Amino acid sequence: MDILTILIPVSLGLGAAGLLAFIWALRSRQFEDPKGDGERILSDRWDDRPRPD
Amino acid sequence: MAELSAAPSAAVFAPRLGACPACDAVPLAQRLADRAEAQAPARLILSLPQAHCAICITDIEDALAAHPGVRGARVNLTLRRVTVDAPGLTAADLIPVLARIGYEAHELDPDALATTTADRAGRDLLMRIGVSGFAMMNVMVLSVAVWSGAEAATRDLFHWISGAIALPTVAFAGQPFFASAWASLKARRLGMDVPISLALILASAISVFETAHSGHHAYFDAAVMLCFFLLIGRYLDHRTRAIARSAAAELTALEVPRATRLQGGAEHVVPVAELRAGDLIRVRPGGRIPADGEVVDGASEIDRALLTGETLPVPAQPGMMLSAGEVNLTGPLVIRVTAAGQDSSLARLTALVEAAENARGRYTSLAERAARGYSPAVHALAFSSFLGWFWFSGDLRLAVNIAAAVLIITCPCALGLAVPAVATSASGRLFRRGLLIKDGTALERLAEVDTVVFDKTGTLTMGQPQLLAADLPEGLRPVARALAQASSHPLAQALAAGLAEVEPATLTEVTEIPGKGITACWNGRMVRLGRADWLDAPEGPEDALLSSWFGIEGGAPCRITFSDRLRPGAAECVAALGAAGKRVILLSGDRPAAVSHLAAELGIAEWQAGVSPTGKAERVGALSEAGAKVLMVGDGLNDTAALARAHASVSPASALDAARVASDMVLTGQDLAPVAEAIAIAQRATTRIRENFVISFGYNVLAVPIALAGFATPLLAALAMSISSVTVTLNALRLNR
Structure with missing residues (x-):
C-alpha cells in the first residue's frame, strides 16, 4: 500500500494540471466565439506565419 | 454569396431607414x-x-x-x-x-449591449463547472476504491482526501445555489435551490462526521456530483437567457435615432431625445418622421404602411399633421414638432404595449409549476424519514444519515437539467431555421397556440409593390422606363424594375413634382407619370390593385397596375397551419378590396379590413377571453399592441423596432415558412420537457423507497444521479434530429 503515497499525489497533480489548463483557457477568452474559432481554421490566411498581435 | 449581395436593394421601401x-x-x-x-x-x-x-x-x-x-x-x-x-x-x-x-x-x-456583465456571469459559471468537474473526477477515483472494498485505515485515508477536495469545492461551486436559496428564504418562499443547498450542506456535514468516526459511508462524491450536474443545468439556462437578452438589447440598440434640426438657418443632427415641441426639423426623402408634427414647408407623399397598414402613399402638404414613424417618400419636408418623446402618439402606443406585456409576464412556466410542488414534498419526505427512524431506532446518527440520503437521492439533478437542456436544443434548432427566441417562456407558450392572427402589409406581403400590368403601347415603354427610374417613389421603382429589359429613352427637363408625380420632355412632347387626379385620368375600378398613370401630351392616359408581392413561404405557412388544424385570421388596416384579394389567394376564410391599431389589440384580447391561445404575426406599429397582447408573437426582421421589441420571436430571414414549423418544434419541445419530468420522477420513485428503508449507499446515490441526468440530456438532444 506504500505505492499510494506516490499514486495519490500524482493523480491529484494530473487533475490539477487539467484544471489549471481549463482556467487558463477561460481567462484567455477561448470560449467567447466557439463557432468563429471552428471556421477560422478553414481560412489559409495565417498558415505560413502566426498572426502578429 | 449571390443571395447576400442582392439584399441591400430592399432598402428603398423597406422600413430599415429610421427607428421607433x-x-x-x-x-x-x-x-x-x-x-x-x-x-x-x-x-x-x-x-x-x-x-x-x-x-x-x-x-x-x-x-x-x-x-x-x-x-x-x-x-x-x-x-x-x-x-x-x-x-x-x-x-x-x-x-x-x-x-x-x-x-x-x-x-x-456598445453601452446598451453591456456585454461584459453577462459574459462575466457566464465565465463565472463555467469556472465553477470546471472546478467541480475536476473535484468530481478525483473524488470518484477515490470512491471507486472504497466501493471496491477498501478497509479500515485505507478507507479513512481515502475519505479524508475526498473531504479535503470536496469541502472547498462545495464551498466554491455551490455559491450560486446558496445565494439563491438564501434570497428565496428571505422572501419566505421555498425555491428549488433550498433543498439543493440543504442536501449539499447536510451531505458534507454528515460525511465529515462519519469520516471522523471511521464510518462506512461518506457522501463527498454525491455532494460534488450534485454541484457538477446542477451547474451544467444552470449554465445552459444562463446561456439561453443571455442569448435572448442580447437579442433584445441588440434590437433596441439597432439604429440610434437622430433628427436634423434647423436652428438659425443651419442644420444640426441631434438625437431624437433632444427634440422639443416647436423645433423645426427637416426630413429628407426616404427618411422616417422622428416626431409628431405639422408640415410647414414642402410637398411630398407619406408612407403610412407601418402605422396603419395602408399600402397607398398619402400626399402631404403644408398644414398637414404627421405622426412619428411614418416615412417621407418623394420631396424634402420641414416639420414643426408638436410632440416629441413621451408625448408623441408613438409613446402612447408604447404605453399600451407595456400594459399588455405586464399581463403576459404572469405566465408560469412548466419548470416553476414543477418546482412549486416538488420542494415542499422533498422537505416533508426527508423530515418525516428522520422522525420515523429516530422514533423507530432511537439512533440519532442513523436517522440523520437516512434523512441526508433521502435528500441527496431526491435532489433535482435531472429536474434541473430537464428544462434547460430541451430549451437549448430547441432554440438552437429554431435559430438555424431562421427564428430567434427572445423570451424564455416563449417556447412553451408557442406550443399552446391554436389560433394564428396575421397582419397583411409587410408580414404576409413584402410591403413592396411589383408591376402587374403596364397597358402601354410598345413605342412608349422606353419612355415610361426612363421616366420611372428618375423617381424614388416605390411605384415608379417597381415600374422601372418591371421594365428592366427595355432600353430607356433619352428624356430632357426631368422634374419630380412631390405629391403628384414626375414629368419630362421627350421628342418635344411632355410625358407624365403619376397620380390619377394629376393626369385627369378616369376613376379606375376600386379593386385590390395599386395603380399609377402614364400620359403623353395629346394622348389618353394609360393605367399601370401593381400588386404587393407575397412574402416567400407565406402560402406554405398558411397551408401548413391550416393542415395542423389552427384557426387562421387576417387582420389588416388596409382597404377591403386589397385584403379580400389576398385572403382569397392564400385561402384564409376569416379576414377583416380597415382595423385600427387598438382594434387589432381588442380583437386579439377578445379571442383570448374566448379561450383561444393566439399567436400574432405582425410587423407594423399598428400591430405592436396586438403583438404584446397575444399569447405568443412573431415579427419579421424587417419590422419596425417597436414591433420586434414587443414580440417573443423574430424571423431572421425573409421566409415566413419557419413560423408553422416553429409551432411543431415547440410542441415537441414541451413534450420532451414533460417526458424528462416523468423520467426524473421515475428514478425518484424507484430510489426513494430504498433510501427510506435505509439501504441507500453512496454508490446507489451516484448511480441514480448520473443515470437520470444522462438520460434526460439524451432525451433533450433527440430534438435535434
Whole structure:
C-alpha cells in the first residue's frame, strides 16, 4: 500500500494540471466565439506565419 | 454569396431607414445623461446578420482593416458581430465599406449591449463547472476504491482526501445555489435551490462526521456530483437567457435615432431625445418622421404602411399633421414638432404595449409549476424519514444519515437539467431555421397556440409593390422606363424594375413634382407619370390593385397596375397551419378590396379590413377571453399592441423596432415558412420537457423507497444521479434530429 503515497499525489497533480489548463483557457477568452474559432481554421490566411498581435 | 449581395436593394421601401423614436427616446435620454459629454468611442460594434462562414470572417476583417483609420477588427461569428478598433471613426463610415462587399451591417450601441456583465456571469459559471468537474473526477477515483472494498485505515485515508477536495469545492461551486436559496428564504418562499443547498450542506456535514468516526459511508462524491450536474443545468439556462437578452438589447440598440434640426438657418443632427415641441426639423426623402408634427414647408407623399397598414402613399402638404414613424417618400419636408418623446402618439402606443406585456409576464412556466410542488414534498419526505427512524431506532446518527440520503437521492439533478437542456436544443434548432427566441417562456407558450392572427402589409406581403400590368403601347415603354427610374417613389421603382429589359429613352427637363408625380420632355412632347387626379385620368375600378398613370401630351392616359408581392413561404405557412388544424385570421388596416384579394389567394376564410391599431389589440384580447391561445404575426406599429397582447408573437426582421421589441420571436430571414414549423418544434419541445419530468420522477420513485428503508449507499446515490441526468440530456438532444 506504500505505492499510494506516490499514486495519490500524482493523480491529484494530473487533475490539477487539467484544471489549471481549463482556467487558463477561460481567462484567455477561448470560449467567447466557439463557432468563429471552428471556421477560422478553414481560412489559409495565417498558415505560413502566426498572426502578429 | 449571390443571395447576400442582392439584399441591400430592399432598402428603398423597406422600413430599415429610421427607428421607433419614442420607444428609444426614454432609455436613450437616460443613457445620454449618464454618459455626460458624448465622446467618440474608440470601439465600435456592428451587427452582421448575414455573416456565416470562414470566408465571411476574412472578407469582413480584411475590408475593415484596409479602411484608413481602422487599427483592428475582430469578427465574433457566434454573436454575429464585429468589434472595430477605430478611434475617430463612426459607424456611418464603416457601414458603406461592408455594404460594398455585400454585407448588411447595423450600428449597435456598445453601452446598451453591456456585454461584459453577462459574459462575466457566464465565465463565472463555467469556472465553477470546471472546478467541480475536476473535484468530481478525483473524488470518484477515490470512491471507486472504497466501493471496491477498501478497509479500515485505507478507507479513512481515502475519505479524508475526498473531504479535503470536496469541502472547498462545495464551498466554491455551490455559491450560486446558496445565494439563491438564501434570497428565496428571505422572501419566505421555498425555491428549488433550498433543498439543493440543504442536501449539499447536510451531505458534507454528515460525511465529515462519519469520516471522523471511521464510518462506512461518506457522501463527498454525491455532494460534488450534485454541484457538477446542477451547474451544467444552470449554465445552459444562463446561456439561453443571455442569448435572448442580447437579442433584445441588440434590437433596441439597432439604429440610434437622430433628427436634423434647423436652428438659425443651419442644420444640426441631434438625437431624437433632444427634440422639443416647436423645433423645426427637416426630413429628407426616404427618411422616417422622428416626431409628431405639422408640415410647414414642402410637398411630398407619406408612407403610412407601418402605422396603419395602408399600402397607398398619402400626399402631404403644408398644414398637414404627421405622426412619428411614418416615412417621407418623394420631396424634402420641414416639420414643426408638436410632440416629441413621451408625448408623441408613438409613446402612447408604447404605453399600451407595456400594459399588455405586464399581463403576459404572469405566465408560469412548466419548470416553476414543477418546482412549486416538488420542494415542499422533498422537505416533508426527508423530515418525516428522520422522525420515523429516530422514533423507530432511537439512533440519532442513523436517522440523520437516512434523512441526508433521502435528500441527496431526491435532489433535482435531472429536474434541473430537464428544462434547460430541451430549451437549448430547441432554440438552437429554431435559430438555424431562421427564428430567434427572445423570451424564455416563449417556447412553451408557442406550443399552446391554436389560433394564428396575421397582419397583411409587410408580414404576409413584402410591403413592396411589383408591376402587374403596364397597358402601354410598345413605342412608349422606353419612355415610361426612363421616366420611372428618375423617381424614388416605390411605384415608379417597381415600374422601372418591371421594365428592366427595355432600353430607356433619352428624356430632357426631368422634374419630380412631390405629391403628384414626375414629368419630362421627350421628342418635344411632355410625358407624365403619376397620380390619377394629376393626369385627369378616369376613376379606375376600386379593386385590390395599386395603380399609377402614364400620359403623353395629346394622348389618353394609360393605367399601370401593381400588386404587393407575397412574402416567400407565406402560402406554405398558411397551408401548413391550416393542415395542423389552427384557426387562421387576417387582420389588416388596409382597404377591403386589397385584403379580400389576398385572403382569397392564400385561402384564409376569416379576414377583416380597415382595423385600427387598438382594434387589432381588442380583437386579439377578445379571442383570448374566448379561450383561444393566439399567436400574432405582425410587423407594423399598428400591430405592436396586438403583438404584446397575444399569447405568443412573431415579427419579421424587417419590422419596425417597436414591433420586434414587443414580440417573443423574430424571423431572421425573409421566409415566413419557419413560423408553422416553429409551432411543431415547440410542441415537441414541451413534450420532451414533460417526458424528462416523468423520467426524473421515475428514478425518484424507484430510489426513494430504498433510501427510506435505509439501504441507500453512496454508490446507489451516484448511480441514480448520473443515470437520470444522462438520460434526460439524451432525451433533450433527440430534438435535434
